[in-house]
Amino acid sequence: MKLIPTGIENFKEMIDKNAYYVDKTNLIIDVLNEQVVFCTRPRRFSKTLNMSMLYYFFSIKEKENAYLFDYLNISKNKNALKDQNKYPTIFISLKDMTKSSYEKQMNRFKEVICLCAKNFLELLNSDILLDSEKKLFQKYVDNEIQDNELESALFNISYFLYK
Known part of the structure; x- marks a missing residue:
């Protein structure tokens, strides 16, 4: 059944x-x-x-x-x-973004970015990324980004994967 x-x-x-x-x-x-x-x-x-x-x-x-x-x-x-399983793919869901305050919501989004970055730890050993890019990516992995850095976090992770 x-x-x-x-x-x-x-x-x-x-x-x-x-x-x-x-x-x-x-x-x-x-x-x-x-x-x-x-x-x-x-x-x-x-x-x-x-x-x-x-x-x-x-x-x-x-x-x-x-x-x-x-x-x-x-x-x-x-x-x-021909395109099956050929791309680095980011999958995030924002359905759990239901926190009661702006601060809690921002912290939850930082956690989402952190989990996203942790799925691609191999970027830290990449010969293609610049040291400054690896340093920024490490901040995402360690969940040490500031609120103003969240705006570009997904773009940056996507760019690093593209490289």
Whole structure:
């Protein structure tokens, strides 16, 4: 008997548990064909699940999970499969950003940046990054950034991964 996935937000968990899944892998084609994709949906409308699916498809760190897409629509698109597991991919969710004050919210966002950076510790050993870039990245890893540095944190991490 198939599982009815109530509250499952992780794509891998859903596929591995053989839960009912409405195949939304055509979203991957939309992402590949557009410069910007803006996903707005009401609460509880699978935004996090869709972002998780995109992460497992594109992330270079998830090659061992390529099987998740074997029987889904995207597996029939040979052009799209050329991009599978080829990119450093940042996956963050802001759904837990529900703190009661500005200060607590800023601290929570710093934690989000810290966790994001910790997923890419290999950047600290990169020969491509400048020492100053490694120093800044280490600040993200250590959660030692100031409020005014948050504005550019995701941009910087993305740039470092791009390099």
